[in-house]
Amino acid sequence: xxxxxxxxxxxxxxxxxxxxxxxxxxxxxxxxxxxxxxxxxxxxxxxxxxxxxxxxxxxxxxxxxxxxxxxxxxxxxxxxxxxxxxxxxxxxxxxxxxxxxxxxxxxxxxxxxxxxxxxxxxxxxxxxxxxxxxxxxxxxxxxxxxxxxxxxxxxxxxxxxxxxxxxxxxxxxxxxxxxxxxxxxxxxxxxxxxxxxxxxxxxxxxxxxxxxxxxxxxxxxxxxxxxxxxxxxxxxxxxxxxxxxxxxxxxxxxxxxxxxxxxxxxxxxxxxxxxxxxxxxxxxxxxxxxxxxxxxxxxxxx
Ligand code: GLU
Numbered sequence: 435x436x437x438x439x440x441x442x443x444x445x446x447x448x449x450x451x452x453x454x455x456x457x458x459x460x461x462x463x464x465x466x467x468x469x470x471x472x473x474x475x476x477x478x479x480x481x482x483x484x485x486x487x488x489x490x491x492x493x494x495x496x497x498x499x500x501x502x503x504x505x506x507x508x509x510x511x512x513x514x515x516x517x518x519x520x521x522x523x524x525x526x527x528x529x530x531x532x533x534x535x536x537x538x539x540x541x542x543x544x545x546x547x548x549x550x551x552x553x554x555x556x557x558x559x560x561x562x563x564x565x566x567x568x569x570x571x572x573x574x575x576x577x578x579x580x581x582x583x584x585x586x587x588x589x590x591x592x593x594x595x596x597x598x599x600x601x602x603x604x605x606x607x608x609x610x611x612x613x614x615x616x617x618x619x620x621x622x623x624x625x626x627x628x629x630x631x632x633x634x635x636x637x638x639x640x641x642x643x644x645x646x647x648x649x650x651x652x653x654x655x656x657x658x659x660x661x662x663x664x665x666x667x668x669x670x671x672x673x674x675x676x677x678x679x680x681x682x683x684x685x686x687x688x689x690x691x692x693x694x695x696x697x698x699x700x701x702x703x704x705x706x707x708x709x710x711x712x713x714x715x716x717x718x719x720x721x722x723x724x725x726x727x728x729x730x731x732x733x734x735x736x
Pocket of ligand 1: 478495496497498528529548593600628686688689714
């Protein structure tokens with residue numbers, strides 16, 4: 435299969451796109467990004483990397499970080515973790531508070547904001563936020579094989595300044611006894627994990643541990659299939675069904691415009707285009723991985 439040619443074709447198609455979607459503006463630092471950026475990378479288990487466009491430029495990974503935090507929380511708590519967070523798609527916006535009230539402060543899944551905050555709280559338990567963030571960075575750097583990955587403090591501060599809705603989700607869960615740490619500590623950790631910066635190449639390589647392919651890092655052996663299942667069912671908020679239908683691969687999006695995709699047994703993939711659709715997922719990014727899925731036949735349903 436000629437992956438380089440597939441990516442060239444995708445890059446050319448996306449360069450011609452006129453309707454790109456809209457950059458997230460609710461986090462002021464994210465609104466400053468160049469809307470015309472587009473990059474994509476595919477990492478194979480044997481170390482080969484294929485790219486198109488702005489694949490080397492670091493961007494804010496935002497909710498893609500929730501995958502790595504889930505891996506840490508599962509590693510720490512095992513199946514006990516699922517007493518705090520559900521594993522059903524939510525069908526609601528990423529920052530919705532509606533279901534939390536109906537469901538007694540137990541978030542539907544680890545990838546909507548409420549669930550991710552509870553996951554960070556679980557991964558944090560007993561540690562200072564600084565230690566948790568150090569551990570998270572170590573995990574991501576090991577997965578990507580790259581020690582230069584860091585947190586953008588300006589983005590973290592920008593989120594902190596505009597994060598009242600996220601804090602509200604946390605206080606709501608605290609009122610239901612579903613927070614182990616003081617809200618401020620958990621939220622400080624959450625805002626910083628969202629502000630990790632990575633390029634498409636780094637994220638494609640970081641996704642390799644979830645492929646289970648020979649030669650990839652064994653970071654979460656028993657949890658790998660479960661994380662992939664969550665990504666398939668809940669990785670794109672209220673567009674998760676649409677993504678599964680169109681792409682057929684586990685993926686996780688972030689409002690920075692990135693999507694990390696796992697092709698089980700085959701490759702780690704990442705696409706980045708900062709403009710989003712109505713559900714807060716990268717518009718061109720989704721179209722690009724849909725093209726990629728069609729061209730490769732790598733859908734898990736094929
Ligand atoms: N930092 C973002 C927030 O909490 C993450 C949302 C996302 O990337 O989808 O609002």
